[in-house]
Each structure stands twice: as C-alpha cells, then as structure tokens.
Amino acid sequence: MNRVELRNISKSFGGIAALKNVTLKVIPGEIHALIGENGAGKSTLMKILSGAYTKDYGQIFIDGKEVQIKNTHDSKKLGIGIIYQEFSLVPGLSVAENVFLNQLDTTGFWMKWGKMKMNAEALINSIGFSINPSLKVGDLSIAQQQIVEIAKALSENVRVLILDEPSAVLGPQEIQKLFDTLKKLKKESVAIIYISHHLSEVFQIADRITVLKDGTSSGSFPVSETDRDSIIKLMLGRSLDAMYPFRETIIGEEVLKVVGIHVAEKVKGVSLSIKEGEIVGIAGLVGSGRSETVRAIFAADKRKQGKIFLYGKELQLRSPRKAVSKGIGMVPEDRKQHGVILSLTVKENISLTNFKGITDHFGFINVKKERNNTIELIRRLAIKTENEDQEAGKLSGGNQQKVSLAKWLNRDCRVLLIDEPTRGVDIGAKVEIYNLINELSQKGVAIVVISSETSELMGICDRIVVMHKGQVQGELAKKEYSEENILRMSIGEVENATSGQLTS
C-alpha cells in the first residue's frame, strides 16, 4: 500500500498555476526522487504535504486513508518530517534547542537542558556526525547547519521524510553519510522523498523518479528502467549536447596576486596568482578554508596577515565596497544572507542601479547597458519569473540563485570570485552559467571558482588549486585532472600530482 498518495493536487499563486493536477505515490521503504527544472513546483508540492502551504484542489492519502493537512502541526502528527530548501533553524538558539524545537508545541514544555543536550548529541552522532550541541546555530558552517536540520527532522518518529535539496550545501563525505542514514531509514520502512538537481545522486540512491515539468507530472519511473538522458529530456523538454562548453583560452598577464593570507584559525598562509582570462578552481573538503580565503580577498572577512596585489599594485582593502570599487566581485556561498535581497524585484537585484552604496563608488558602470543586460540575463538563465518586476522572494529557490549570480555576471569586474556557482540550479541553467563564465573569461576577467562538485571544476577550470586544512595542498594542471587526484589531495594524502602514485 502507498504510504503517501497525492492525488490531483493543484495550487496557484495570484492566478498563476504552480501545480496542475499532480499525482505522486510513495511506498514505505522507498526513496522516491522528485526532480524538475527550477520553478517546476517541487518545493510547492512538498510544502503542501508538510502543511506549510494549503492546496487549492486535490486529495492527500496516508496509508490509504484520506487526511486533511491544514498546517504543519497536522503533518507532524501524521509522522511527516521535512527538511526545507531554505533553512528553518533559529540562528540565536543552540544546536540542541533547534533539534528539539518542534517538540515544544507538541508537549507544551521544554526538556531539561542537560537531557536535551545529551539527546541532541546522540541523535547527531547516530547519523555519523559530531557537533557540539551547546554551540549557537548561527556560528556553524552551512554544512553543519544542514546536519542540524536533518537531526531535527529525525527527532520525531518520522514515517515520511521529505528532503528538499539536502545535499546542496554538503561535501562529498557528508553526502555519503547522509545516504547511509537514508538507507537505514529505508530499512525501517520510512517513505523518503528526495529532491535534488544532482542526477548522479538520484541514480545512486533513488528507487523511483518522478519528473515535474511546469507544474505537471511527466510520470514516475523505476530507476532501473530509465537513464540520465531520458530524464534530462523529460525535465528540459530537450536533450543536452554538452555539459561543459568548449572554450578557447587566451591567458594574459597576472591580475590578482595573493600572498600569505591568514584568517583566524581557518586560513593559514594561502598564496594564489590569477591571470587575465584564466579560470582557476579551488577544490577542498567542507571546512578546508576555501570560502574563507575568497571572502578575505574580497575583504568580507578580516585577514590577520597577507598581501593582495592587483596588476602588481598592493591593495589596502578594508571593506567589500572597496574591493568592488577596485573591480573585484564576489558571488558568495550563502546567498540567502548575502546574495539576493528578497524584498526587491528581480530587476532591482540584477541591475545594480538600485543597489545604493555600492553603485555610488562605481564610476565605470554603464547604467543603460546594464538595464538591457538584465532582460537578456533573465532570458539566458531562464529565470522563471512573471516579469522583471516580480519580487525576488517569490521565486523558487533555484531561480533566486540565478538572480544572485546574474547580478555579478552583469557588471564589469577584473576579478570575479564565485563560490559554488551552480548550487541549486537545474541542469539546463547550469550549462548556461558555464557559458556566461566562459564569456567573461574570454573578455579577460580573471575568475576563481569554488565548487564542491569536482566534475564541474574539471569541466570549466584551466587549473585546480586544492586546499586542505587552511592551506594550499597542491595544484593540478588539466592533464592531471581526475576525481581521485582531487580527492586524495583534498584529504591531505599527497602534495602534488607528481608525488606518490598520483599520476596514473
């Protein structure tokens, strides 16, 4: 019998249909992948099941019985746990308090602090991680926050577990641990719905796949009876020729040189050099100091030591605004906090004309050209929005990501630092983002890309710097690229491609 059956679910926002007659069936002990382009309706469908949104039409059955889910309390009572795409943690509370936050309204009182801490720690350990339960969630890395989210969803006896892009902020090792947890839950007959844009993950972990396209279901398929290309075709309505576009590299003089950067505890003497037209990747495990390094270059984090040179001239950057005025741009990892202003429109976010404070220092931007570019970028990145005047907060998660990226692709930078360029975006938009990065590099922009997806780094970068524990562990040239080489350097096993057995 189906654990969950969603029958003919429809939902509109302000007259625009996000879901049209969607049906989805999930059986106990199954991992069911829900996939589709950005804006296809995946999160909306799951929010209806979790009670965060109410449906306009349709029926919900749990274990064959029709149920009414009017709010999140109803869904919790039915044993439905959800890990939202946007985090739902309270940054000012401790890890332990966050894990047991939901239990407050069911029992009406808090657990004793000591017990709560112990239980939270045990729960986090049981899924293969260790995080101090007394720490404030706001002080954790995003990957750690995601682990707290997972623990929180498991803190009650779940019979249905929904994960909305849980892996987007996790590194490869954490993803494997998450998969181990899911396999355990599967054995306990939990019905799992897994949303992801990573088809390799989907094919690794899922039993069945349902594809949503433009708010309707394109069908459900057992993983064993389908393949990547057919799924991409259903998702996009076309096939993809090449994931990574061909690129002619014209490398010029050195643009950015970074010497011996230190950031408290996290970065211990990193030096880098990037030339005009070059795309340099930074690989490394979560916590290796990659983001902190680029944030320090951008003056978003304070560095303790180190020098930064632009075209051979030392820069004294005291704020991101200063960095921007020198032609250094950064697309941050944590876009919810630093990337998109949800209350502004898509156009305002992309075209910096309304971005007061920064634009004031921006003598060299051509305002009119930028405005036209905005429309062009919405089209090229296929940002799913009613029009350019839609509030960014109303877009789907992946479309918000595209907006934050578009904002930076739209300006004249000499150096662009991009942290996880394609996190959360669908496969069609990914290719378009690679094309845009290529075009910028062909214009001579020096580009640094951080990515947890090694295949992405290998696909678009001219060379890859690998970080380990706050230092540069080594560097790989194109001919030395392999998943294995990058991984072995990331874990600190080898120092360069020619040491040990690294070169095959």
Ligand SMILES: Nc1ncnc2c1ncn2[C@@H]1O[C@H](COP(=O)(O)OP(=O)(O)OP(=O)(O)O)[C@@H](O)[C@H]1O
């Ligand atoms: N609160 C809202 N107000 C208005 N429109 C909304 C709201 N939430 C979602 N939408 C719209 O509903 C559609 C489906 O969005 P949804 O978030 O379900 O997409 P998704 O498949 O989860 O995409 P992604 O992969 O980008 O997360 C989008 O067009 C989105 O703009």
Ligand SMILES: [Mg+2]
């Ligand atoms: Mg979503």
